[in-house]
Amino acid sequence: MSADLAHIRQVMAEADCLYTEAEVEAAIEQIAVAINGELAERNPVVFCVMNGGLIFTGKLLPKLDFPLEVSYLHATRYRNETSGGELFWKAKPEVSFIDRDVLIIDDILDEGHTLGAIIDFCRHAGARAVHTAVLIDKDHDRKARPDLKADYVGLPCIDRYIFGYGMDYKGYWRNAAGIFAVKGL
Structure with a gap:
């Protein structure tokens, strides 16, 4: 079933711009500087978490000025109680990261269920160290693991339904040039 494109367009027309494209690009630049300073000698494997991490990863990678391997992963969590929060891999990592540093790049740290599970997976599978970079860290008290913090954070965000x-x-507006909040959400 296709979306109501008139509604999708209206959402954008009425959305509140939380961060402009220039502000987001400046945050990505700051993350790159920090990663270049800390991971340049670590020979990391960089994983883009699909689909949300795609644009952030694409903007960040050319700013990293050291050798690295890139791959992607696509994982979701079943939300029913019988699964225990287990990850469902739509695409598992294809690059070995045993005894390697891993950098996971994702769009947002919201409640942290999926990111936390991916970190645990990488550690259990033999990563030497796991680092995380998120474009947005949403500010609320619903974190799955209050101790879960991203190593590199672009921008903080209020607790609203955001896109861009x-x-x-x-499924729409991943391509929006900025970070926007849906009116009323």
């Missing part, structure tokens, strides 16, 4: 730079509204 990889984050979507009903």
